[in-house]
Amino acid sequence: xxxxxxxxxxxxxxxxxxxxxxxxxxxxxxxxxxxxxxxxxxxxxxxxxxxxxxxxxxxxxxxxxxxxxxxxxxxxxxxxxxxxxxxxxxxxxxxxxxxxxxxxxxxxxxxxxxxxxxxxxxxxxxxxxxxxxxxxxxxxxxxxxxxxxxxxxxxxxxxxxxxxxxxxxxxxxxxxxxxxxxxxxxxxxxxxxxxxxxxxxxxxxxxxxxxxxxxxxxxxxxxxxxxxxxxxxxxxxxxxxxxxxxxxxxxxxxxxxxxxxxxxxxxxxxxxxxxxxxxxxxxxxxxxxxxxxxxxxxxxxxxxxxxxxxxxxxxxxxxxxxxxxxxxxxxxxxxxxxxxxxxxxxxxxxxxxxxxxxxxxxxxxxxxxxxxxxxxxxxxxxxxxxxxxxxxxxxxxxxxxxxxxxxxxxxxxxxxxxxxxxxxxxxxxxxxxxxxxxxxxxxxxxxxxxxxxxxxxxxxxxxxxxxxxxxxxxxxxxxxxxxxxxxxxxxxx
Amino acid sequence: xxxxxxxxxxxxxxxxxxxxxxxxxxxxxxxxxxxxxxxxxxxxxxxxxxxxxxxxxxxxxxxxxxxxxxxxxxxxxxxxxxxxxxxxxxxxxxxxxxxx
Numbered sequence: 381x382x383x384x385x386x387x388x389x390x391x392x393x394x395x396x397x398x399x400x401x402x403x404x405x406x407x408x409x410x411x412x413x414x415x416x417x418x419x420x421x422x423x424x425x426x427x428x429x430x431x432x433x434x435x436x437x438x439x440x441x442x443x444x445x446x447x448x449x450x451x452x453x454x455x456x457x458x459x460x461x462x463x464x465x466x467x468x469x470x471x472x473x474x475x476x477x478x479x480x481x482x483x484x485x486x487x488x489x490x491x492x493x494x495x496x497x498x499x500x501x502x503x504x505x506x507x508x509x510x511x512x513x514x515x516x517x518x519x520x521x522x523x524x525x526x527x528x529x530x531x532x533x534x535x536x537x538x539x540x541x542x543x544x545x546x547x548x549x550x551x552x553x554x555x556x557x558x559x560x561x562x563x564x565x566x567x568x569x570x571x572x573x574x575x576x577x578x579x580x581x582x583x584x585x586x587x588x589x590x591x592x593x594x595x596x597x598x599x600x601x602x603x604x605x606x607x608x609x610x611x612x613x614x615x616x617x618x619x620x621x622x623x624x625x626x627x628x629x630x631x632x633x634x635x636x637x638x639x640x641x642x643x644x645x646x647x648x649x650x651x652x653x654x655x656x657x658x659x660x661x662x663x664x665x666x667x668x669x670x671x672x673x674x675x676x677x678x679x680x681x682x683x684x685x686x687x688x689x690x691x692x693x694x695x696x697x698x699x700x701x702x703x704x705x706x707x708x709x710x711x712x713x714x715x716x717x718x719x720x721x722x723x724x725x726x727x728x729x730x731x732x733x734x735x736x737x738x739x740x741x742x743x744x745x746x747x748x749x750x751x752x753x754x755x756x757x758x759x760x761x762x763x764x765x766x767x768x769x770x771x772x773x774x775x776x777x778x779x780x781x782x783x784x785x786x787x788x789x790x791x792x793x794x795x796x797x798x799x800x801x802x803x804x805x806x807x808x809x810x811x812x813x814x815x816x817x818x819x820x821x822x823x824x825x826x827x828x829x830x831x832x833x834x835x836x837x838x839x840x841x842x843x844x845x846x847x848x849x850x851x852x853x854x855x856x857x858x859x860x861x862x863x864x865x866x867x868x869x870x871x872x873x
Numbered sequence: 874x875x876x877x878x879x880x881x882x883x884x885x886x887x888x889x890x891x892x893x894x895x896x897x898x899x900x901x902x903x904x905x906x907x908x909x910x911x912x913x914x915x916x917x918x919x920x921x922x923x924x925x926x927x928x929x930x931x932x933x934x935x936x937x938x939x940x941x942x943x944x945x946x947x948x949x950x951x952x953x954x955x956x957x958x959x960x961x962x963x964x965x966x967x968x969x970x971x972x973x
Binding site: 727759 | 880884887888889890892900904906907908912913914919922923924926928929931933934936946953954956958959960966968970971
């Protein structure tokens with residue numbers, strides 16, 4: 381039998397349904413792969429029993445002649461930002477070490493209800509703050525990709541770097557990610573896989589550890605567009621426990637997939653041609669334009685005039701929300717407590733948070749505290765929220781001329797671990813193309829487009845109108861079919 | 874905006890994060906650099922623009938005013954709530970003495 385771990389979500393689902401193989405065989409095959417892949421450090425907790433139990437349930441349902449659930453027999457990886465009942469959940473932070481949720485996040489529960497099983501909890505940037513997976517308290521995640529003849533460890537992107545590394549290394553056929561400013565799309569681009577952030581409000585945030593609540597959205601990361609559509613259908617849906625959850629039916633995205641772009645207009649935002657953009661990124665973008673033209677789309681140039689202000693606005697809004705959200709880590713109700721000898725309550729808070737949070741998390745909490753502090757609130761936070769309104773208006777105006785937007789996902793291919801970690805600003809600039817759509821709450825995805833001169837993957841981003849995940853997925857599919865991206869990293873781990 | 878070490882210490886105190894003098898000296902130029910970059914937002918003309926409060930039009934729902942409408946987030950789950958507490962006694966979270 382062919383290696384079952386070479387199959388994606390659709391292949392596993394269909395094979396289990398027809399009986400070509402059992403769900404247990406699939407789970408066993410992935411469990412072995414996960415156990416062997418320690419050098420990637422993609423997993424914080426391995427949960428083979430969870431995956432095997434779901435697999436046995438799928439096999440039993442099939443034996444009993446029952447209709448199989450949408451993800452029956454599909455084992456997945458779960459980003460450690462999602463609370464999982466009875467399984468340690470830390471957001472890759474020391475401050476939550478030992479925290480074992482007594483409840484299940486809505487997104488993970490939706491996946492289990494759809495028949496999926498969990499292979500384990502995936503490493504990530506601490507509290508989803510980072511673009512390289514170097515801020516985890518439990519060690520860097522390493523990309524399965526390497527430059528030719530060079531064993532230097534590369535960044536898998538971030539913050540969903542455990543997810544991207546695990547999918548690219550075929551340790552899991554799909555994984556959950558979360559995206560606040562690009563944390564699904566940039567890591568997907570770095571490792572040559574697909575990932576979609578849906579419209580804000582599609583996926584419930586309940587039980588997902590909060591970073592910046594007005595931006596955080598969960599989404600799937602998988603090998604191709606179809607697999608993303610299947611997994612997103614299972615993850616999304618209205619949830620009364622999240623006040624920002626959208627009360628809408630979940631569309632049948634997989635059924636609606638079509639790569640025919642006839643009659644569709646694809647906008648190319650001129651402001652995304654940033655200074656110093658590498659020629660390879662420029663060339664990939666042009667290839668994407670040609671592919672969508674070939675699929676029948678009309679290409680139109682559009683303007684998003686406030687693009688350059690998106691990153692600075694994001695680095696006010698996200699830290700401001702984080703400083704408020706992370707106030708809950710006080711050493712009283714859960715997680716770490718650091719109580720120095722003779723310390724009072726305030727000292728306990730300060731010691732606990734100093735010890736428990738990593739450097740990047742502290743940096744962002746302090747930026748957030750500063751911009752929200754008396755005398756600065758209007759100049760920073762209110763101004764940023766006004767600029768955010770202008771950025772959203774830019775998109776609204778673009779939609780008068782086009783149906784989707786095509787841009788590069790990231791300004792470069794994956795960099796080496798350590799290459800950018802000394803300069804926070806250089807790291808923040810990684811999200812230059814992904815942040816604007818996050819600020820506007822729009823659906824956006826990354827699909828692999830090609831390789832750079834070092835043989836490392838590059839991604840293309842498609843941004844859609846609010847609630848038009850279908851349009852985004854379809855444009856992604858049109859690119860996928862023409863890019864013919866089949867490269868995969870050689871297993872060195 | 875240039876942030877000095879005194880400001881860093883004040884912000885750290887507001888954020889309830891203990892920092893050493895060394896941390897403050899390291900963070901001052903870092904935060905100055907980031908805040909200096911953020912300041913370009915001041916260039917944007919936002920006259921007459923309302924600050925965004927919700928990215929996707931949505932209305933806040935009200936649930937029925939009943940006890941324990943959702944068993945997961947309602948009452949009667951004290952044990953589950955206390956399970957992860959670093960220190961809990963007699964069904965209460967405990968903290969260092971705050972009243973002399």
